[in-house]
Amino acid sequence: MRVGVLGARGKVGVEVCRAVEAAPDTELVASVDAGDDIEELARAGAQVVVDFTHPDVVMDNLRFCIEHGIHAVVGTTGFDQARLDQLDEWLTGAPGVGVLIAPNFSIGAILMMRFAAQAAPFFESVEVIELHHPDKADAPSGTARRTAELIAAARREAGSAPMPDATSSGLDGARGADVDGVRVHGLRVRGLVAHQEVILGAAGETLTIRHDSLDRVSFTPGVLVGVRTIFTRPGVTVGLESLLDLD
Amino acid sequence: MRVGVLGARGKVGVEVCRAVEAAPDTELVASVDAGDDIEELARAGAQVVVDFTHPDVVMDNLRFCIEHGIHAVVGTTGFDQARLDQLDEWLTGAPGVGVLIAPNFSIGAILMMRFAAQAAPFFESVEVIELHHPDKADAPSGTARRTAELIAAARREAGSAPMPDATSSGLDGARGADVDGVRVHGLRVRGLVAHQEVILGAAGETLTIRHDSLDRVSFTPGVLVGVRTIFTRPGVTVGLESLLDLD
Amino acid sequence: MRVGVLGARGKVGVEVCRAVEAAPDTELVASVDAGDDIEELARAGAQVVVDFTHPDVVMDNLRFCIEHGIHAVVGTTGFDQARLDQLDEWLTGAPGVGVLIAPNFSIGAILMMRFAAQAAPFFESVEVIELHHPDKADAPSGTARRTAELIAAARREAGSAPMPDATSSGLDGARGADVDGVRVHGLRVRGLVAHQEVILGAAGETLTIRHDSLDRVSFTPGVLVGVRTIFTRPGVTVGLESLLDLD
Amino acid sequence: MRVGVLGARGKVGVEVCRAVEAAPDTELVASVDAGDDIEELARAGAQVVVDFTHPDVVMDNLRFCIEHGIHAVVGTTGFDQARLDQLDEWLTGAPGVGVLIAPNFSIGAILMMRFAAQAAPFFESVEVIELHHPDKADAPSGTARRTAELIAAARREAGSAPMPDATSSGLDGARGADVDGVRVHGLRVRGLVAHQEVILGAAGETLTIRHDSLDRVSFTPGVLVGVRTIFTRPGVTVGLESLLDLD
Numbered sequence: 001m002r003v004g005v006l007g008a009r010g011k012v013g014v015e016v017c018r019a020v021e022a023a024p025d026t027e028l029v030a031s032v033d034a035g036d037d038i039e040e041l042a043r044a045g046a047q048v049v050v051d052f053t054h055p056d057v058v059m060d061n062l063r064f065c066i067e068h069g070i071h072a073v074v075g076t077t078g079f080d081q082a083r084l085d086q087l088d089e090w091l092t093g094a095p096g097v098g099v100l101i102a103p104n105f106s107i108g109a110i111l112m113m114r115f116a117a118q119a120a121p122f123f124e125s126v127e128v129i130e131l132h133h134p135d136k137a138d139a140p141s142g143t144a145r146r147t148a149e150l151i152a153a154a155r156r157e158a159g160s161a162p163m164p165d166a167t168s169s170g171l172d173g174a175r176g177a178d179v180d181g182v183r184v185h186g187l188r189v190r191g192l193v194a195h196q197e198v199i200l201g202a203a204g205e206t207l208t209i210r211h212d213s214l215d216r217v218s219f220t221p222g223v224l225v226g227v228r229t230i231f232t233r234p235g236v237t238v239g240l241e242s243l244l245d246l247d
Numbered sequence: 248m249r250v251g252v253l254g255a256r257g258k259v260g261v262e263v264c265r266a267v268e269a270a271p272d273t274e275l276v277a278s279v280d281a282g283d284d285i286e287e288l289a290r291a292g293a294q295v296v297v298d299f300t301h302p303d304v305v306m307d308n309l310r311f312c313i314e315h316g317i318h319a320v321v322g323t324t325g326f327d328q329a330r331l332d333q334l335d336e337w338l339t340g341a342p343g344v345g346v347l348i349a350p351n352f353s354i355g356a357i358l359m360m361r362f363a364a365q366a367a368p369f370f371e372s373v374e375v376i377e378l379h380h381p382d383k384a385d386a387p388s389g390t391a392r393r394t395a396e397l398i399a400a401a402r403r404e405a406g407s408a409p410m411p412d413a414t415s416s417g418l419d420g421a422r423g424a425d426v427d428g429v430r431v432h433g434l435r436v437r438g439l440v441a442h443q444e445v446i447l448g449a450a451g452e453t454l455t456i457r458h459d460s461l462d463r464v465s466f467t468p469g470v471l472v473g474v475r476t477i478f479t480r481p482g483v484t485v486g487l488e489s490l491l492d493l494d
Numbered sequence: 495m496r497v498g499v500l501g502a503r504g505k506v507g508v509e510v511c512r513a514v515e516a517a518p519d520t521e522l523v524a525s526v527d528a529g530d531d532i533e534e535l536a537r538a539g540a541q542v543v544v545d546f547t548h549p550d551v552v553m554d555n556l557r558f559c560i561e562h563g564i565h566a567v568v569g570t571t572g573f574d575q576a577r578l579d580q581l582d583e584w585l586t587g588a589p590g591v592g593v594l595i596a597p598n599f600s601i602g603a604i605l606m607m608r609f610a611a612q613a614a615p616f617f618e619s620v621e622v623i624e625l626h627h628p629d630k631a632d633a634p635s636g637t638a639r640r641t642a643e644l645i646a647a648a649r650r651e652a653g654s655a656p657m658p659d660a661t662s663s664g665l666d667g668a669r670g671a672d673v674d675g676v677r678v679h680g681l682r683v684r685g686l687v688a689h690q691e692v693i694l695g696a697a698g699e700t701l702t703i704r705h706d707s708l709d710r711v712s713f714t715p716g717v718l719v720g721v722r723t724i725f726t727r728p729g730v731t732v733g734l735e736s737l738l739d740l741d
Numbered sequence: 742m743r744v745g746v747l748g749a750r751g752k753v754g755v756e757v758c759r760a761v762e763a764a765p766d767t768e769l770v771a772s773v774d775a776g777d778d779i780e781e782l783a784r785a786g787a788q789v790v791v792d793f794t795h796p797d798v799v800m801d802n803l804r805f806c807i808e809h810g811i812h813a814v815v816g817t818t819g820f821d822q823a824r825l826d827q828l829d830e831w832l833t834g835a836p837g838v839g840v841l842i843a844p845n846f847s848i849g850a851i852l853m854m855r856f857a858a859q860a861a862p863f864f865e866s867v868e869v870i871e872l873h874h875p876d877k878a879d880a881p882s883g884t885a886r887r888t889a890e891l892i893a894a895a896r897r898e899a900g901s902a903p904m905p906d907a908t909s910s911g912l913d914g915a916r917g918a919d920v921d922g923v924r925v926h927g928l929r930v931r932g933l934v935a936h937q938e939v940i941l942g943a944a945g946e947t948l949t950i951r952h953d954s955l956d957r958v959s960f961t962p963g964v965l966v967g968v969r970t971i972f973t974r975p976g977v978t979v980g981l982e983s984l985l986d987l988d
Contacts, residue, residue: 107369108447108454115362115456118493122354122468124684125628131693134619134657139664163628165682170633171673174680177665185679186668188659190618191695193955199625200355201685204465207355209362210455214934214955218451221369246365371931372875378940381866381904386911410875412929417880418920421927424912432926433915435906437865438942440708446872448932461687461708601863602941602948609856609950612987616848616962694849698959701849703856704949712945715863740859 003227004030004046004070006038006061007053011216012075016050019220026227042068048227051076059083062099066090072099073226075219079238087236098230102240105222109143109196110241112211116198117150119207121158123200126151127176131187131195139186144196145179151198152180250474251277251293251317253285253308254300259322259466263297266467273474289315295474298323306330309346313337319346320473322466326485334483345477349487352469356390356443357488359458363445364397366454368405370447373398374423378434378442386433391443392426398445399427497721498524498540498564500532500555501547506569506713510544513714520721536562542721545570553577556593560584566593567720569713573732581730592724596734599716603637603690604735606705610692611644613701615652617694620645621670625681625689633680638690639673645692646674744968745771745787745811747779747802748794753816753960757791760961767968783809789968792817800824803840807831813840814967816960820979828977839971843981846963850884850937851982853952857939858891860948862899864941867892868917872928872936880927885937886920892939893921 003020007013008031020028030044034053038061041049048071051061055078065072066087079101087099104110120126128151130144140148163182167175176185194213199206222240229243237243250267254260255278267275277291281300285308288296295318298308302325312319313334326348334346351357367373375398377391387395410429414422423432441460446453469487476490484490497514501507502525514522524538528547532555535543542565545555549572559566560581573595581593598604614620622645624638634642657676661669670679688707693700716734723737731737744761748754749772761769771785775794779802782790789812792802796819806813807828820842828840845851861867869892871885881889904923908916917926935954940947963981970984978984 106452107449108452111362111366111369111454115358115366119358119362122358122491125682127681127683129623129679129681135660137660137662139661139668145665164684166629166631167633167680167682168631170680171671171678173667173669174633174671174678175667175682176670176679177668179665183681184665184668185623185670185681186661186664187621187623187677187679187693188619188661188669189621189693189695189700190658191698191700191953191955191959199681199683201683202354202465202468204462204467204685205353205355205458205460206683206685207358208455208457208459210457212453212455212932213451214453214932215451218449218932220451221449244369372929374928374930376870376926376928382907384907384909386908386915411931413876413878414880414927414929415878417927418918418925420914420916421880421918421925422914422929423917423926424915426912430928431912431915432870432917432928433908433911434868434870434924434926434940435866435908435916436868436940436942436947437905438706438708438712438945438947446928446930448930451932453930453932459685461685465685600946601943602946605856605860605863605948609852609860613852613856616852616985696848696959696962698956698961699847699849699952699954701852702949702951702953704951705946706949707946709945712943714945715943738863 001026001227002029002045002047003027004032004041004044004049006032006049006051009033010052012052012219015217015220016052016223019224023224026224038064041070046070048073048230050223050227059086062087063090066094066097069094069097071097071230073223073230074099074101075105077103084236091235096234098233098235098237100226100230100237100240100243102226104143105219105240106213107222108211108213108218110244112196112198112209113147113150114241114246115209116147117154119200120151120154121160123202125163125201126182127199128182128184129187129197131189131192133192134188134190136188140177140184141186144184144186147198148179148182148184151182248273248474249276249292249294250274251279251288251291251296253279253296253298256280257299258463259299262464262467263299263470266471270471273471285311288317293317295320295477297470297474306333309334310337313341313344316341316344318344318477320470320477321346321348322352324350331483338482343481345480345482345484347473347477347484347490349473352466352487353460354469355458355460355465357491359443359445359456360394360397361488361493362456363394364401366447367398367401368407370449372410372448373429374446375429375431376434376444378436378439380439381435381437383435387424387431388433391431391433394443394445395426395429395431398429495520495721496523496539496541497521498526498535498538498543500526500543500545503527504546505710506546509711509714510546510717513718517718520718532558535564540564542567542724544717544721553580556581557584560588560591563588563591565591565724567717567724568593568595569599571597578730585729590728592727592729592731594720594724594731594737596720598637599713599734600707601716602705602707602712604738606690606692606703607641607644608735608740609703610641611648613694614645614648615654617696619657619695621677621693623679623681623691625683625686627686628682628684630682634671634678635680638678638680641692642673642676642678645676742767742968743770743786743788744768745773745782745785745790747773747790747792750774751793752957753793756958756961757793757964760965764965767965779805782811787811789814789971791964791968800827803828804831807835807838810835810838812838812971814964814971815840815842816846818844825977832976837975839974839976839978841967841971841978841984843967846960846981847954848963849952849954849959853937853939853950854888854891855982855987856950857888858895860941861892861895862901864943866904866942867923868940869923869925870928870938872930872933874933875929875931877929881918881925882927885925885927888939889920889923889925892923
């Protein structure tokens with residue numbers, strides 16, 4: 001598999017290049033960053049491109065890839081429905097090309113969310129704790145909010161009862177934030193990186209699903225899954241989870 | 248749903264009776280134990296029977312249920328292939344009747360095993376820790392061995408590489424027991440009940456799935472799932488997991 | 495050691511009686527509850543009394559003990575400064591008698607609080623998570639508030655800097671409750687009993703101290719420590735920790 | 742405080758230099774590595790030297806420091822009794838000089854070991870789990886062995902009973918390694934760095950003390966504690982713990 005990387009000198013891009021070079025079945029044929037000539041991707045014969053760039057440039061990058069019949073695996077943020085519609089339109093003229101738009105390439109995080117949502121209807125209670133370094137600006141984390149939303153949706157669909165909670169007195173904030181009826185707690189502790197725990201409980205037992213992300217390189221196995229499989233999925237695919245074979 | 252309980256005065260049976268009485272959609276119509284007349288199940292119009300008795304009597308119990316068209320949810324142990332074949336034979340004469348043989352009714356434990364096996368091929372390393380009270384006779388626990396076997400099978404099927412381990416010196420036993428190539432560690436600590444953790448790791452991240460069973464009543468939600476769904480599965484079903492809707 | 499129990503038929507009292515009978519060096523000589531004659535304690539020759547009764551009756555119980563030269567180990571709640579002063583006054587007339595007033599007899603909980611406070615000045619960040627069954631009325635738990643206050647006091651005394659927290663956007667409650675500048679998070683999950691975790695973090699490392707209380711009997715070892723040592727401490731002693739030999 | 746660093750270009754030394762420069766009360770006045778002139782330490786007026794070098798050169802380094810009245814904080818390994826005796830002899834000629842020999846500068850690890858040993862006599866059971874990346878050569882880790890030895894010593898001194906363990910059948914290695922009667926379990930999982938957990942249990946409760954070291958910089962706060970306090974301790978001090986104010 002001949003791979004090009006866009007954003008190749010960014011923090012994430014550097015790790016992607018290293019992983020593509022290290023894997024036995026992928027070859028790094030072009031490393032492009034701001035100021036470089038994007039035509040290099042075509043000249044080098046890239047079959048798939050990995051893009052970790054910036055919302056301002058990613059659409060131009062993808063138009064180029066689609067026009068040149070190159071599949072794309074995209075970790076850049078900022079995709080709304082209008083952008084996805086635009087990609088759909090461009091792809092009508094390139095029916096074999098696949099574009100993966102993934103907000104999260106950590107397979108561990110994806111499995112945590114999936115397992116939590118699958119298990120949620122079988123338990124009376126579910127709560128989410130996310131733990132991060134104290135330089136993080138938002139609380140709760142985006143992953144924790146997304147997890148809570150998936151849990152809430154799974155319980156709605158299953159007709160689960162509201163969770164029990166007899167709290168009648170206490171301090172503001174003690175019970176965390178409410179995301180669609182799921183309590184989410186955010187810790188900020190020096191020394192931590194990015195961690196999340198989902199605790200599910202029924203009479204006499206609990207099930208805990210925890211994800212610890214200790215290093216940026218945790219994204220690279222998921223990127224490689226995308227690189228290896230996106231050519232089997234023409235059109236736009238949102239979320240790496242649909243490329244994992246989980247059933 | 249009219250429910251009878253066999254082994255109704257045993258430790259587990261008492262909890263089953265309580266749960267059947269407490270649930271809004273099940274009614275306890277017969278409680279039978281050693282010395283009682285099993286005909287009571289039929290007289291009371293039981294539609295499904297829960298059996299937590301003894302390997303010596305469970306086959307007679309099941310013949311009675313099958314002959315009377317009563318579904319059965321069985322937690323009694325000691326089923327080998329010969330016994331399952333015998334049940335199949337009896338059930339040919341009662342085509343609508345379902346019998347669930349389940350070694351484990353804890354939904355948390357079942358999900359832990361399933362999720363661990365599903366996730367195992369996506370990670371380089373997987374190890375199992377089980378933690379129990381110090382009065383337990385076997386180490387590792389049966390659940391931990393079963394979990395390790397399921398993990399090993401999933402990795403074999405996916406063609407996963409052997410797990411990395413550079414250990415070249417140390418003390419006997421430090422790396423735990425080897426179950427099909429999966430390391431299993433057993434702790435025995437006063438104050439614990441029954442706990443298990445599966446740790447899966449890839450570059451930069453880990454996923455941990457933990458089950459804590461703190462009270463015998465953790466079996467009752469799974470028994471109720473069996474009671475409510477076994478009538479949809481004529482014949483013998485082994486394992487509660489196939490009655491959970493997980494896909 | 496000849497021991498009497500007041501509140502002997504209450505949930506806690508029953509366990510205390512059992513523990514006193516089981517220990518090799520203590521003997522249960524009197525079990526007294528509401529409606530029984532408290533004089534029985536003196537008639538039976540009790541040397542020390544354990545009181546788990548009610549705020550309305552505990553002061554009368556203690557006056558009786560002090561007048562009869564019996565040491566007391568008290569788990570009953572409701573002691574304010576006025577009550578402690580009253581005990582001091584009564585004890586001036588009984589100089590050899592010791593009275594232990596302890597809000598918490600769990601040695602695990604006491605060590606958790608002590609270790610957390612000792613370690614707190616060595617770390618940039620400290621947060622507290624408490625996890626309980628969902629029938630609990632207050633959030634955060636009293637133990638979590640007390641732990642946070644002890645941490646805050648230790649940091650004040652050491653001149654620790656405020657903890658780092660760059661949170662600038664998010665949902666109400668996501669960062670928990672603020673107790674003296676220490677963040678405290680309360681989870682309510684079916685299947686849990688009473689659990690608490692203190693997470694301390696500095697550059698590149700975290701230290702976590704966790705206490706799991708799974709059964710009411712966790713109080714009994716601490717009660718026995720009180721029974722065995724209170725005779726060495728004439729006067730009023732508040733808190734079991736000062737009877738533990740920790741330095 | 743004017744600080745010199747020996748081994749300044751090694752992995753650890755680089756982090757030490759960075760930390761000394763970043764702290765408000767310390768100043769980096771000399772960075773010396775193999776091939777540099779050690780006299781630079783004296784010329785620059787270093788008051789204390791941090792040595793992370795090699796067993797082959799550390800004794801020469803320390804003789805130089807002692808002769809020049811410079812305090813030393815040493816993380817280099819390989820100190821046996823003969824070397825400590827040699828240092829004592831040299832220090833008789835430099836009565837004000839302090840030398841700290843510390844095998845571990847992680848305050849989190851030191852507190853974990855201390856708390857575990859302090860708590861051990863109050864619990865029936867204690868076991869140790871250490872979790873590391875799979876490139877580690879020894880199992881269990883040196884820290885885990887040391888922790889188990891400290892736990893065993895504390896229990897011996899307190900006259901604790903042997904730990905309960907009813908295991909009568911099972912697989913080799915399932916119960917871990919035996920270090921002085923304390924069970925130690927070693928996990929090797931990709932994605933982990935260096936982690937350890939001590940689980941202590943009594944009837945109805947457990948206390949867990951866990952240390953997670955996620956980054957080499959976790960050593961620097963402990964080095965700075967040494968730099969700031971060694972001048973108050975003339976002679977040889979072994980172990981950072983005696984410089985922490987913990988009572």
